Amino acid sequence: MSDHPSQALAAFAAQLRYEDIPPAVMARAEDLMLDWFGSALAGRNGRPVQCIESFARTMGAGPGGGAEVLISRRTTTPLFAAMVNAASSHYAEQDDVHNGSVFHPATVVFPAVLAVAQANGASGRELMTAAVAGYEVGIRVGEFLGRSHYRTFHTTGTAGTVAAAAAVGRLLGLTPERMLDAFGSAGTQAAGLWEFLRDAADSKQLHTAKAASDGLMAAYLAAEGFTGARRILEGKQGMAAGMSHDADPARLTNGLGTRWATAETSFKFHASCRHTHPAADALLQVIVAEDLRPEQIAAVTAHVHQGALDVLGPVVDPRTVHQAKFSMGTVLGLIAQFRSAGLNEFDEAYADPRIVALRDKVTMALDDEVDGAYPARWIGKVTVTTTDARVLRARVDEPKGDPGNTLSRRELEDKALRLARFSAAATDDEMRAVFERIWHIGRTPVVGHFLAPGETR
Amino acid sequence: MSDHPSQALAAFAAQLRYEDIPPAVMARAEDLMLDWFGSALAGRNGRPVQCIESFARTMGAGPGGGAEVLISRRTTTPLFAAMVNAASSHYAEQDDVHNGSVFHPATVVFPAVLAVAQANGASGRELMTAAVAGYEVGIRVGEFLGRSHYRTFHTTGTAGTVAAAAAVGRLLGLTPERMLDAFGSAGTQAAGLWEFLRDAADSKQLHTAKAASDGLMAAYLAAEGFTGARRILEGKQGMAAGMSHDADPARLTNGLGTRWATAETSFKFHASCRHTHPAADALLQVIVAEDLRPEQIAAVTAHVHQGALDVLGPVVDPRTVHQAKFSMGTVLGLIAQFRSAGLNEFDEAYADPRIVALRDKVTMALDDEVDGAYPARWIGKVTVTTTDARVLRARVDEPKGDPGNTLSRRELEDKALRLARFSAAATDDEMRAVFERIWHIGRTPVVGHFLAPGETR
Numbered sequence: 001m002s003d004h005p006s007q008a009l010a011a012f013a014a015q016l017r018y019e020d021i022p023p024a025v026m027a028r029a030e031d032l033m034l035d036w037f038g039s040a041l042a043g044r045n046g047r048p049v050q051c052i053e054s055f056a057r058t059m060g061a062g063p064g065g066g067a068e069v070l071i072s073r074r075t076t077t078p079l080f081a082a083m084v085n086a087a088s089s090h091y092a093e094q095d096d097v098h099n100g101s102v103f104h105p106a107t108v109v110f111p112a113v114l115a116v117a118q119a120n121g122a123s124g125r126e127l128m129t130a131a132v133a134g135y136e137v138g139i140r141v142g143e144f145l146g147r148s149h150y151r152t153f154h155t156t157g158t159a160g161t162v163a164a165a166a167a168v169g170r171l172l173g174l175t176p177e178r179m180l181d182a183f184g185s186a187g188t189q190a191a192g193l194w195e196f197l198r199d200a201a202d203s204k205q206l207h208t209a210k211a212a213s214d215g216l217m218a219a220y221l222a223a224e225g226f227t228g229a230r231r232i233l234e235g236k237q238g239m240a241a242g243m244s245h246d247a248d249p250a251r252l253t254n255g256l257g258t259r260w261a262t263a264e265t266s267f268k269f270h271a272s273c274r275h276t277h278p279a280a281d282a283l284l285q286v287i288v289a290e291d292l293r294p295e296q297i298a299a300v301t302a303h304v305h306q307g308a309l310d311v312l313g314p315v316v317d318p319r320t321v322h323q324a325k326f327s328m329g330t331v332l333g334l335i336a337q338f339r340s341a342g343l344n345e346f347d348e349a350y351a352d353p354r355i356v357a358l359r360d361k362v363t364m365a366l367d368d369e370v371d372g373a374y375p376a377r378w379i380g381k382v383t384v385t386t387t388d389a390r391v392l393r394a395r396v397d398e399p400k401g402d403p404g405n406t407l408s409r410r411e412l413e414d415k416a417l418r419l420a421r422f423s424a425a426a427t428d429d430e431m432r433a434v435f436e437r438i439w440h441i442g443r444t445p446v447v448g449h450f451l452a453p454g455e456t457r
Numbered sequence: 458m459s460d461h462p463s464q465a466l467a468a469f470a471a472q473l474r475y476e477d478i479p480p481a482v483m484a485r486a487e488d489l490m491l492d493w494f495g496s497a498l499a500g501r502n503g504r505p506v507q508c509i510e511s512f513a514r515t516m517g518a519g520p521g522g523g524a525e526v527l528i529s530r531r532t533t534t535p536l537f538a539a540m541v542n543a544a545s546s547h548y549a550e551q552d553d554v555h556n557g558s559v560f561h562p563a564t565v566v567f568p569a570v571l572a573v574a575q576a577n578g579a580s581g582r583e584l585m586t587a588a589v590a591g592y593e594v595g596i597r598v599g600e601f602l603g604r605s606h607y608r609t610f611h612t613t614g615t616a617g618t619v620a621a622a623a624a625v626g627r628l629l630g631l632t633p634e635r636m637l638d639a640f641g642s643a644g645t646q647a648a649g650l651w652e653f654l655r656d657a658a659d660s661k662q663l664h665t666a667k668a669a670s671d672g673l674m675a676a677y678l679a680a681e682g683f684t685g686a687r688r689i690l691e692g693k694q695g696m697a698a699g700m701s702h703d704a705d706p707a708r709l710t711n712g713l714g715t716r717w718a719t720a721e722t723s724f725k726f727h728a729s730c731r732h733t734h735p736a737a738d739a740l741l742q743v744i745v746a747e748d749l750r751p752e753q754i755a756a757v758t759a760h761v762h763q764g765a766l767d768v769l770g771p772v773v774d775p776r777t778v779h780q781a782k783f784s785m786g787t788v789l790g791l792i793a794q795f796r797s798a799g800l801n802e803f804d805e806a807y808a809d810p811r812i813v814a815l816r817d818k819v820t821m822a823l824d825d826e827v828d829g830a831y832p833a834r835w836i837g838k839v840t841v842t843t844t845d846a847r848v849l850r851a852r853v854d855e856p857k858g859d860p861g862n863t864l865s866r867r868e869l870e871d872k873a874l875r876l877a878r879f880s881a882a883a884t885d886d887e888m889r890a891v892f893e894r895i896w897h898i899g900r901t902p903v904v905g906h907f908l909a910p911g912e913t914r
Binding site for chain 1: 504505508509511512515516517519534535536537608609610614638641642644645646647648649650651652653654655656657658659660663664667671674677678681682683684685686687688689692693694695696698699700
């Protein structure tokens with residue numbers, strides 16, 4: 001059969017085996033799953049998450065269905081478990097991100113595969129192989145769609161639908177041809193617009209909820225013989241034709257089987273939009289080095305890439321905690337005030353007059369070097385002017401959480417504990433039991449529930 | 458409040474009352490509902506429809522939920538009833554179409570509102586008011602998105618999501634502000650690409666299934682307080698920004714409350730893509746006038762608009778009944794052979810060597826007059842060359858089924874009976890009982906089930 005890019009990518013996802021994945025990549029995938037788990041719990045009390053859980057209860061089955069809604073510890077069918085867990089895990093802005101694709105893989109991939117694995121009694125290795133298939137596909141689709149796509153579309157919603165389809169398709173054992181069908185049905189459902197940012201609306205969690213559940217639907221339909229477009233990504237009336245001006249089909253198959261994009265994925269350290277992290281790290285560096293107090297700061301310029309201006313620019317006066325996570329001024333203000341921009345700092349202080357005052361001292365400026373390196377590298381550069389007229393500059397080449405500056409398993413556990421405590425979704429003891437299970441997921445014969453009681457059907 | 462176009466349209470939908478709708482428009486809405494009902498039954502045995510019904514059974518509730526899946530006579534929650542009925546009613550290519558927007562309203566609006574009306578015990582007037590709200594919104598969104606959108610996107614999938622949200626939102630009694638939220642959540646889910654046509658894939662029914670169920674979800678979420686972008690249609694990172702080059706915001710509010718787009722909607726007479734109908738009518742005219750036998754035809758040129766070339770052009774060798782409905786050659790071949798291109802002719806003869814031979818005598822040519830009038834008017838023009846070298850021309854200014862050349866209630870009933878017989882989804886007696894209920898829907902205190910037994914919860 002001819003091997004066009006969509007087809008090659010689908011065949012890769014369908015044929016990926018646990019043994020093909022280098023141990024270091026699989027270990028990183030376990031790290032990513034644990035990191036995701038904390039984020040899934042962190043969204044428990046978010047109003048948009050609760051709305052989606054309420055909808056899932058109204059429209060879904062009663063108890064039974066085999067898949068676990070982590071925030072409520074109930075079971076339902078995989079469609080609704082994927083939907084709610086995906087909404088929840090993108091709420092706290094603490095889930096992982098792949099820099100080159102500007103795509104958040106965990107929040108769409110793990111909810112979909114965990115739900116299906118639980119419902120179908122899959123093994124840990126099947127679960128993790130499927131997750132890696134989802135990461136590898138979604139990241140390449142995001143890279144393929146390019147920067148022009150990201151200017152208007154939330155790549156995690158669009159590429160994420162294909163990622164979830166690939167992951168679930170692998171778990172369902174789709175043939176390469178059926179996987180291509182799943183891609184077709186996923187790509188033609190792919191959606192998610194940035195317009196909501198301007199109003200601090202709740203769409204971000206809807207995007208991940210729908211990417212996970214729509215991708216899952218695409219894979220289930222393909223298993224039933226429902227066909228899809230064979231060139232949904234690169235075809236003349238496909239995703240790139242409709243939603244990108246700079247798509248590069250070569251990105252779809254870049255290093256398949258040799259380059260492991262999964263392992264390029266970054267953990268989030270600050271509880272804010274990833275576009276704020278490089279500047280936050282740079283500011284933290286200068287504040288620590290000079291031992292600056294907040295009142296010594298007269299002005300901060302964050303030197304950023306165009307994508308940061310596109311996503312963060314509309315947020316000038318954040319009215320919610322969530323919107324504040326997209327405010328460069330708020331993030332840098334929290335760093336200046338607390339030397340930390342975690343969930344608690346956002347929750348308690350985003351509207352504090354001290355933070356608002358600091359926020360209004362921050363401006364963003366497009367920087368040619370930063371923009372040129374993006375999205376492959378996310379360089380952080382700031383210029384701080386002090387009240388005594390000193391001009392201080394700082395830069396970081398790899399923000400905290402990137403592969404070259406990553407979090408240890410201990411740091412990941414600490415982060416997950418903090419996230420679970422923040423929402424009171426699980427006790428420390430429960431979390432430690434979860435950690436043990438995830439660190440040994442490769443030897444788990446049947447992936448069961450993590451927090452929900454046994455099947456109540 | 459400022460009255461930007463999205464907001465004005467949302468306010469109109471939220472505030473529309475039964476008494477505001479002229480009786481002639483409401484009578485036409487009843488015609489449209491009856492016409493839709495036949496289409497919903499006609500898709501019963503379609504493989505893609507069965508796949509979606511199977512998925513709905515796997516992921517949905519057991520019995521109960523209050524909403525009726527027409528093809529299987531089971532009840533489920535409104536989400537899944539809307540999903541399956543919308544898939545089914547777009548299968549036979551017999552559902553209605555609005556010319557100016559190139560949008561099929563019934564297949565996304567009626568499944569969504571009927572499901573919710575049944576589940577919530579709404580009255581017939583509430584149902585019909587909501588349906589008209591959905592038509593008026595969806596048609597204007599389709600017109601707004603324009604021709605550039607339709608070149609890559611299936612408007613019935615994209616505008617259809619907003620239409621379903623408007624209709625369900627009206628039925629749920631959303632305030633204008635909440636309706637705007639529903640628009641935001643609908644528009645950011647809007648999707649549907651034409652790429653599937655090239656492969657005769659099953660996506661068309663997925664698009665309508667998802668438009669109806671995603672729009673429904675948007676409205677339910679809005680009722681719970683889930684917020685959406687306030688300018689999802691016309692905003693800088695909204696639908697038009699991402700998916701259109703010629704969007705005109707003035708179309709969104711064109712004649713709200715005075716121009717009734719619902720009544721502009723056309724019924725389909727031939728069982729094929731609407732883009733084939735003008736030429737089919739013109740060919741039928743010349744064949745009847747000249748009493749041409751098929752073997753007298755040497756060549757046929759269909760003079761068409763660009764949209765017909767975009768949608769029908771890729772279909773050169775149809776491999777399925779469904780794909781044949783997008784083949785101008787097949788449609789004109791059936792007209793030449795049988796003087797009819799109905800469901801039975803397609804089913805029995807689309808691959809008949811006589812039809813294939815006629816198909817290969819048909820070419821399409823872009824026509825400036827036809828293209829200039831489109832999409833407001835769908836002019837049909839053909840040139841037929843006979844084997845004895847006569848050149849015959851015919852034109853129709855308004856194809857059969859358009860408002861100025863519409864179907865009577867008797868013709869609509871006959872069409873619905875044929876559709877139900879085709880799929881054996883209901884007996885003639887059952888259909889006649891359905892007709893009585895729809896013709897009196899305005900006096901129905903509670904919209905119940907049409908074919909399913911009473912609630913089995």
